[in-house]
Amino acid sequence: DAKTTQPPSMDCAEGRAANLPCNHSTISGNEYVYWYRQIHSQGPQYIIHGLKNNETNEMASLIITEDRKSSTLILPHATLRDTAVYYCIVRVWGAAGNKLTFGGGTRVLVKP
C-alpha cells in the first residue's frame, strides 16, 4: 500500500471547519483513501473513504485531487469531541489481505 504524509498536529476553532490534508503521491489506480480517527485510548473510528470522487457522509467530506496524489478531510463544524488523532490510509481494493498500514496521523486539537 502507498505511504501517506500528514502534518503531525493542527489546531482548530470550535464551530469552524477543519481541513486535514494528506499526501499520497505514490497512490495506485486501485487504491482507496481511507480516514480513521482515534480518540484517546479508544479504538480507531472509521470516518470515510473514497477512490477518486469526492465523498460526503454525516461525519465528514473527503476531497480527492484529480491526480489523486493528495486529499483533504473536511470536518464541517468542528466540536470539542472531534479532538483526536486522524489517520489517512491508502489501501488496495480487493487485496487478498485486509491489512491497514497506519502512519503517525495528525493530532487535531479543537479549541473553544
Place this chain on the structure above:
Amino acid sequence: KAGVTQTPRYLIKTRGQQVTLSCSPISGHRSVSWYQQTPGQGLQFLFEYFSETQRNKGNFPGRFSGRQFSNSRSEMNVSTLELGDSALYLCASSLKSPRTSGDTDTQYFGPGTRLTVL
C-alpha cells in the same frame, strides 16, 4: 447492530506468563484483524483471519498467535510475555464479502484490550 467487542478490557500480567484476548466481530462479519498499538511503534498489524484461516501476518515473533472459530469470533494469544508487549491490542472486523466489484471492505475497530506486563 452491536459493534466489535473485546474482552477483557484491561489485563495485568507478569513477565513469562501467557495471555489470551478475545474478539467478537460485528454480526455477519467474517474477517477479523488484530493490531498492536504502543507509544513507540504506533498501530501495527498483527494478523488477519477469514473463514478460520490466517490470511495475512505482520512482522511479529511467533509468540504472537491467533485463531478464528466457525462463528467468526477470534482469539489471540501471546506466550512468554515480555515488558515490551504492554500495549493496546485492537481487533477489527470487516464483511469480506465475495463481491467482485465496487467497494472495499471497511474495517471497524473494537475498543481494545489494554495489556500491562509487569
